Amino acid sequence: xxxxxxxxxxxxxxxxxxxxxxxxxxxxxxxxxxxxxxxxxxxxxxxxxxxxxxxxxxxxxxxxxxxxxxxxxxxxxxxxxxxxxxxxxxxxxxxxxxxxxxxxxxxxxxxxxxxxxxxxxxxxxxxxxxxxxxxxxxxxxxxxxxxxxxxxxxxxxxxxxxxxxxxxxxxxxxxxxxxxxxxxx
Amino acid sequence: xxxxxxxxxxxxxxxxxxxxxxxxxxxxxxxxxxxxxxxxxxxxxxxxxxxxxxxxxxxxxxxxxxxxxxxxxxxxxxxxxxxxxxxxxxxxxxxxxxxxxxxxxxxxxxxxxxxxxxxxxxxxxxxxxxxxxxxxxxxxxxxxxxxxxxxxxxxxxxxxxxxxxxxxxxxxxxxxxxxxxxxxxxxxxxxxxxxxxxxxxxxxxxxxxxxxxxxxxxxxxxxxxxxxxxxxxxxxxxxxxxxxxxxxxxxxxxxxxxxxxxxxxxxxxx
Numbered sequence: 001x002x003x004x005x006x007x008x009x010x011x012x013x014x015x016x017x018x019x020x021x022x023x024x025x026x027x028x029x030x031x032x033x034x035x036x037x038x039x040x041x042x043x044x045x046x047x048x049x050x051x052x053x054x055x056x057x058x059x060x061x062x063x064x065x066x067x068x069x070x071x072x073x074x075x076x077x078x079x080x081x082x083x084x085x086x087x088x089x090x091x092x093x094x095x096x097x098x099x100x101x102x103x104x105x106x107x108x109x110x111x112x113x114x115x116x117x118x119x120x121x122x123x124x125x126x127x128x129x130x131x132x133x134x135x136x137x138x139x140x141x142x143x144x145x146x147x148x149x150x151x152x153x154x155x156x157x158x159x160x161x162x163x164x165x166x167x168x169x170x171x172x173x174x175x176x177x178x179x180x181x182x183x184x185x
Numbered sequence: 186x187x188x189x190x191x192x193x194x195x196x197x198x199x200x201x202x203x204x205x206x207x208x209x210x211x212x213x214x215x216x217x218x219x220x221x222x223x224x225x226x227x228x229x230x231x232x233x234x235x236x237x238x239x240x241x242x243x244x245x246x247x248x249x250x251x252x253x254x255x256x257x258x259x260x261x262x263x264x265x266x267x268x269x270x271x272x273x274x275x276x277x278x279x280x281x282x283x284x285x286x287x288x289x290x291x292x293x294x295x296x297x298x299x300x301x302x303x304x305x306x307x308x309x310x311x312x313x314x315x316x317x318x319x320x321x322x323x324x325x326x327x328x329x330x331x332x333x334x335x336x337x338x339x340x341x342x343x344x345x346x347x348x349x350x351x352x353x354x355x356x357x358x359x360x361x362x363x364x365x366x367x368x369x370x371x372x373x374x375x376x377x378x379x380x381x382x383x384x385x386x387x388x389x390x391x392x393x394x395x396x397x398x399x400x401x402x403x404x405x406x407x408x409x410x411x412x413x414x415x416x417x418x419x420x421x422x423x424x425x426x427x428x429x430x431x432x433x434x435x436x437x438x439x440x441x442x443x444x445x446x447x448x449x450x451x452x453x454x455x
Contacts, residue, residue, distance in 0.1 A: 097409070098407075098409045100406050100407045100409050101406075101409060101411060101430075102444060103411075103430040103441045103442070103443060103444060104430075104432055106441050107430075107432055107434070107439045107440075107441045110213075110439070110441075111434060111436065111439065134407070136446070138446045139444060139446045142444050142445060142446045143444055146442070146444065
């Protein structure tokens with residue numbers, strides 16, 4: 001599936017009233033495509049929270065700025081920068097000390113959600129695979145379950161981004177069970 | 186007209202009855218855990234290990250009450266009130282005007298002891314000292330109209346009492362008059378972990394007399410320290426008994442349920 005089709009499917013999913021989707025993207029274009037998708041949603045006047053587990057948020061900001069995306073209603077939960085000693089001064093970002101502190105993700109999403117100005121909101125979780133480096137599969141499955149259902153209650157459209165080639169059948173099955181839709185090949 | 190086929194609502198409290206009025210903490214997540222707040226007039230033991238966030242939680246409890254127009258009081262036993270005040274400046278939720286307006290009152294126990302003449306060289310209160318101290322606490326609560334009180338820490342006070350019977354008597358008497366005044370109180374209890382088991386207090390007496398026990402601690406997960414909170418007991422309230430994770434954020438404490446599987450393997454109370 002091309003990134004254009006993926007974006008169309010996501011928009012359709014939002015219009016269908018879904019609240020939780022799994023988005024599968026190939027490793028070859030994962031980072032670039034994820035940022036493009038965020039840009040598409042922000043361009044549609046949605047406000048968003050970008051949870052990054054695989055790259056520092058400052059990199060994502062730079063890429064979005066280069067693409068001239070309006071970032072006035074985008075916030076970040078960054079699980080990377082503090083772990084690797086990167087910059088932690090961005091006022092639109094909440095930094096989590098360690099990727100093992102999974103509950104902090106939920107907590108920070110709750111805090112940032114109050115800052116969102118747009119009525120239509122999204123959470124982009126980039127990526128489920130990034131967390132699997134630090135957490136056991138059973139902990140990760142529990143976390144995804146809690147995250148997914150929390151987002152459902154909050155009625156925030158949430159996308160669980162997964163790297164197609166790195167997602168085990170077991171994890172894919174858990175994500176499928178939890179999500180309203182699985183978008184991507 | 187067709188009869189509506191609606192299931193009967195579930196009666197949540199088999200005891201029935203009317204719920205007690207609550208002292209709303211306004212702390213993110215805590216009121217949800219406590220099903221609306223702490224029953225007014227309850228004495229709650231806030232027990233926890235070093236660095237678990239006891240003082241921050243207690244301070245936010247007072248500051249939120251003061252912001253809502255209540256008269257709140259903090260009795261510092263272990264550090265000078267001036268130091269406590271300067272620490273308060275670091276909290277994003279603190280508002281200095283609350284102190285100036287008399288909504289948030291901070292007292293130093295050593296100053297109270299000096300005035301009462303009960304400061305002993307051997308650090309032990311006599312029964313006369315105990316009476317004087319209880320009388321002083323009662324005067325503060327009564328004269329100022331205090332509705333939220335924190336004693337930080339009750340452990341330090343208990344160290345000055347001669348035996349467990351005196352500790353029980355002291356806390357019981359304290360709770361009696363505080364309850365009469367409708368003053369909701371947090372007694373901070375410093376605890377230790379022995380063989381992976383966290384106690385509620387050093388002397389093992391305070392928890393039996395208190396109306397509620399909130400246990401705070403540190404959990405190790407893959408080498409990282411996480412702060413946890415669990416309500417063990419709260420008379421007059423249906424409450425969650427699940428363990429939660431707490432975090433100190435710029436807007437105060439925030440609480441989320443702790444992942445269940447995340448509590449096993451390499452984790453212990455510290």
